[in-house]
Amino acid sequence: MSQTDTLAAADRAAALRAQLHHHAHLYYVLDAPVLPDAEYDKLFQELQALEAAHPELLSPDSPTQRVIGQVLDGFAPVRHAVPMLSIRTETDTEASGARAFDERVRRQLELGEDAPPVEYAAELKFDGLAINLRYEQGVLVQAATRGDGETGEDVTQNIRTVGQIPLRLKGVHAPVLEVRGEVYMRRDDFEALNERQREAGEKTFVNPRNTAAGAVRQLDPALAAKKPLSFFAYGLGEVQGWVVPETHSALLDALQAMGMPVCEHRVVTQGAAGLIAFHQAMGAQRDGLPFDIDGIVYKVNSRALQQRLGFVTREPRWAVAHKYPAQEQLTRLLAIDIQVGRTGKLTPVARLEPVFVGGTTVSNATLHNLFELRRKGVRVGDQVIVRRAGDVIPEVVGVLKAERAAYVPNFRMPRSCPVCDSATVREKGGMDYRCSGGIFCPAQRKQALLHFAGRRAMDIEGLGDKLVEQLVDAGIVDSLPSLYKLGVAKLAALERMAEKSAQNIVDALEKSKTTTLARFLFGLGIRQIGETTAKDLARHFGSLDALMDASVEQLLQVRDVGPIVAQSIHMFFAQPHNREVVAQLRAAGVHWPEGEGAAAEQGPKPLLGKTLVLTGTLPTLSRDAAKDLIEAAGGKVSGSVSKKTHYVVAGEEAGSKLDKARELGVTVLDEAGLQALLLSASSAQSA
Numbered sequence: 001m002s003q004t005d006t007l008a009a010a011d012r013a014a015a016l017r018a019q020l021h022h023h024a025h026l027y028y029v030l031d032a033p034v035l036p037d038a039e040y041d042k043l044f045q046e047l048q049a050l051e052a053a054h055p056e057l058l059s060p061d062s063p064t065q066r067v068i069g070q071v072l073d074g075f076a077p078v079r080h081a082v083p084m085l086s087i088r089t090e091t092d093t094e095a096s097g098a099r100a101f102d103e104r105v106r107r108q109l110e111l112g113e114d115a116p117p118v119e120y121a122a123e124l125k126f127d128g129l130a131i132n133l134r135y136e137q138g139v140l141v142q143a144a145t146r147g148d149g150e151t152g153e154d155v156t157q158n159i160r161t162v163g164q165i166p167l168r169l170k171g172v173h174a175p176v177l178e179v180r181g182e183v184y185m186r187r188d189d190f191e192a193l194n195e196r197q198r199e200a201g202e203k204t205f206v207n208p209r210n211t212a213a214g215a216v217r218q219l220d221p222a223l224a225a226k227k228p229l230s231f232f233a234y235g236l237g238e239v240q241g242w243v244v245p246e247t248h249s250a251l252l253d254a255l256q257a258m259g260m261p262v263c264e265h266r267v268v269t270q271g272a273a274g275l276i277a278f279h280q281a282m283g284a285q286r287d288g289l290p291f292d293i294d295g296i297v298y299k300v301n302s303r304a305l306q307q308r309l310g311f312v313t314r315e316p317r318w319a320v321a322h323k324y325p326a327q328e329q330l331t332r333l334l335a336i337d338i339q340v341g342r343t344g345k346l347t348p349v350a351r352l353e354p355v356f357v358g359g360t361t362v363s364n365a366t367l368h369n370l371f372e373l374r375r376k377g378v379r380v381g382d383q384v385i386v387r388r389a390g391d392v393i394p395e396v397v398g399v400l401k402a403e404r405a406a407y408v409p410n411f412r413m414p415r416s417c418p419v420c421d422s423a424t425v426r427e428k429g430g431m432d433y434r435c436s437g438g439i440f441c442p443a444q445r446k447q448a449l450l451h452f453a454g455r456r457a458m459d460i461e462g463l464g465d466k467l468v469e470q471l472v473d474a475g476i477v478d479s480l481p482s483l484y485k486l487g488v489a490k491l492a493a494l495e496r497m498a499e500k501s502a503q504n505i506v507d508a509l510e511k512s513k514t515t516t517l518a519r520f521l522f523g524l525g526i527r528q529i530g531e532t533t534a535k536d537l538a539r540h541f542g543s544l545d546a547l548m549d550a551s552v553e554q555l556l557q558v559r560d561v562g563p564i565v566a567q568s569i570h571m572f573f574a575q576p577h578n579r580e581v582v583a584q585l586r587a588a589g590v591h592w593p594e595g596e597g598a599a600a601e602q603g604p605k606p607l608l609g610k611t612l613v614l615t616g617t618l619p620t621l622s623r624d625a626a627k628d629l630i631e632a633a634g635g636k637v638s639g640s641v642s643k644k645t646h647y648v649v650a651g652e653e654a655g656s657k658l659d660k661a662r663e664l665g666v667t668v669l670d671e672a673g674l675q676a677l678l679l680s681a682s683s684a685q686s687a
């Protein structure tokens, strides 16, 4: 090898070490890596290869030679009685990773060709943070992170908040028993946490691993307690006065018997073939697991053999981590498109240079919403980190800002819906932009039709999920008015539809034409217009034309209508295509007694200002009918009992609401009591 080769190699090795140290610091000390693991691993492997080719370049402080990580200021250092090591990684293709490990083990144990296969225990490699739990006389006295392997951090206070970690071991009173395992965050807990963050307009977390690590290494235990963490045990540290089982699998059984959470997905198997089978089987189940794993750990099962194999500086010789495809990868953001969801929500979607991540090729990923996109600072052309884990849709979780070559303008949400061209709106205080097109927007059509046909709206019997799906997909129904053009022949031609049922639908459509203004308004599916608001509006304006022409100020006069609702109604009727839909529906024969609301408004209001709660089954009145009666009498129906509740109307099988009413001393009525109240109050008022 020439001298220039060696010099170039030395330069490259030094550069790689500097980079690896930098990224390890971000990862292990600050819990805030900027590179995906796969990129870090590439650099790590390049350094390993260089050092193998040029042994003279090896230095004891190389990241390949020792565990990196250091104690964060603010935590007391804990010296590990038994060092906490790393595990050698096999990133090769499925079969060869296990075979390479088995061959090494056999060579080191000096097993001949015809010696029987080595017994292995295989388990999952949980993607979290290693923790050493020290129990003295069976009581948890200290919890420590790995740190640099020799010295970790005392995180006892934070670990005490992890409900799955026993504070006392069952049936163990040994002077010292250190249990090691992984603290992690379940995917559903992680998603829920991020959902809350997004709703609050706060920063979201990148992945469960870094979130869990950050929570454990949080200086304020109260903040740590807010992040739901879980735990799996997989090994031991120092032991005094306890007989360690002879195999790894028996150890895991023993840990489980002490009350330690141990993962059920593990096997004992002979030779490489069994390892390969387990790696493949778990690879197929990986997406469905409730937590992230980044591989399988193979361990020589016999403790005696483990001791014979021993350690190299950084890792045991008797274990190996056989990885799966990474769940985070770097790729380029080609464009940002807008997707319109079933409820009209606009989601920015990243079009990506296709990348293999989490086991599949991904070319689209969600950017969630404008605010998150801005906070992450994502721009078209950027190198972005894509995460795909489990069944969650792939998402862009970060960006390498240093890589940006030129100025790229900030992304903006479109002013009109890319599907239907209706105006887009952002609700005050909300994070989301929406298409205001409603039924007019093909993206929202099915949802809008179902809502229109719903029991509390136009009440079109038989027009459910399946049928709407069929009608829209076949292009037969593309708007609310086109519903009323459906004939028996067209319907009967659909799959699973007979003449009789088609006739029933046509009859139901006909029947629905005679309705009330409140039902019709509610059925239009105007954002923010629930059933109660629709009733209030109908009562207040009495006619649809008056409502359609109302100004925001006039709308604000209606009981319980605030600025957001008023704006939404005004916006809806300001759009010509919405007025057109209304006109067509009326032309199709949909009608209601005009002025009905105004008349009702003048009737007696015996329950004005009263709040009632309904619970259980009433003998004759349906829940809806009771609600209508109460509302017609000026009362309000609420879903939960509080000190502000005036009456609870209870029927059969009334549940916790009844208990709550008794607890708070709220008057409880049965159906007869309600009827009497309506009558006596109204006669009292008219008297």
Ligand SMILES: NC(=O)c1ccc[n+]([C@@H]2O[C@H](COP(=O)([O-])OP(=O)(O)OC[C@H]3O[C@@H](n4cnc5c(N)ncnc54)[C@H](O)[C@@H]3O)[C@@H](O)[C@H]2O)c1
Pocket (backbone or CB within 6 Å): 023, 024, 026, 027, 028, 033, 034, 035, 036, 037, 038, 040, 041, 067, 085, 086, 087, 089, 123, 124, 125, 126, 127, 128, 129, 130, 131, 146, 181, 182, 234, 235, 297, 321
């Ligand atoms: N993104 C970055 O910038 C960056 C920087 C540094 C390190 N990293 C990542 O950190 C990892 C390397 O870290 P490492 O050296 O700690 O090794 P490792 O995390 O790959 O392996 C050792 C660890 O595996 C864990 N583990 C999980 N399940 C286990 C089981 N069943 N049995 C035993 N141990 C189990 C333990 O916590 C143990 O400490 C790589 O994935 C690397 O990509 C990333």
Ligand SMILES: [Zn+2]
Pocket (backbone or CB within 6 Å): 340, 417, 418, 419, 420, 421, 422, 435, 436, 437, 438, 441, 442, 443
């Ligand atoms: Zn639209």
